[in-house]
Amino acid sequence: MRIIAGTARGRRIFSVSKNLPVKPISDRIKQSLFDILRPRITGAMMLDLFAGTGNVSLEALSRGALRTVMLDREPACIKNIHRNLEHLGFAERAKVIRGDVLKPLDFLLAYSDNEGYDIIFMGPPYRDINNKMLALSEPALKNVAEARLLAPNGIIVLQTHKTEDFAVPDTLEIYRVEKYGDTLVHFLRAKIQKDEPAHV
Template sequence: MNGRSKAAGPAGGGQVRIVGGRWRNTRLQVPDLPGLRPTSDRVRETLFNWLMPKLPGARVLDLFAGSGALGLEALSRGAASAVLVERDPALVTALRAVVTRLGAEGQVQVTSGDALRWLDTAAPQQADIVFVDPPFADGLWEQVIERLPRHIAPGAWLYVEAPAQRRQSLPPEWSLHREGGTREVGYALYRHATVTLRNDLNAVNNA
């Protein structure tokens, strides 16, 4: 995660790096907090290879931001803006410091709070790409995904990360695009069907 459960790599303190783009090799601190394991460089490299054509100008929502590795990687590679939601005060402080260090205040909104509460109460977003990597022990995937529709743009992309042994079951409007895994985690990229439905309606109307 970004938030409280992360992909691979040692639990606890240390660093991760932004893999590509304008901030390539920038180091992000990972505080020594229980369960905090940022998504590994290898998994992020795979994910952002999948997303590369979608990143320029994209609006990003990272719901369990943690170290900021996913949201900041997206910005580094061309996304236009990002909302980073994180509940741990120490991580929020660290995220805001990183954003200032990168000179990205105009692109990044760091929000302190619980992701589910934020999804229920925040003004609707129009996110093009959403990262969902919650604390594995909390089992929040279904609760988060059912709250997403009011915060996404038509045809939005959704990245989900979970323990390797967990099989995800998403609502039918989310279609699987690509998936992969390591010994510790499974990860997948989905697309929301609204873009397909809209294209189908346009074809009917233009017939």
């Protein structure tokens, strides 16, 4: 894995053991994703849930994101993300937290100076260490919505396997989907709430 573009272009990203349920985003998907996100990256406050190797956040920092907060539950992933941040010189622009995306996420708002995040990326594992299919997208979206972590005009980027079904919280809507083989990348934003009809 390497950084594709920006100040750290071509630099190596260290990975984690293949025994962990971590599947880093492919370079093809990452290139396409950042082509789509290009107008939003510079100066962005980013949240990376199920951060894994930190691949997406590291690419964002290289391309001009202001800061990123990365959350993962695996100690080995946390250690590896710190290694990558130091290696690339991004440590001062990132916060790495060990935590569970499937538990309440309200505490993460403070790391955005209570302003919310411009981009929230979620790439939950497709399978666990026993190769059992997981369904983490729906509870993760629910927790993000309940914690109100999106900044005004912010977006959520959710990477899933094509066979994973999930419900979208009432406060969010999918406005774009890209397909890459067995992978779908969903783009979500806050749903515009229609005004209640006036009572006569």
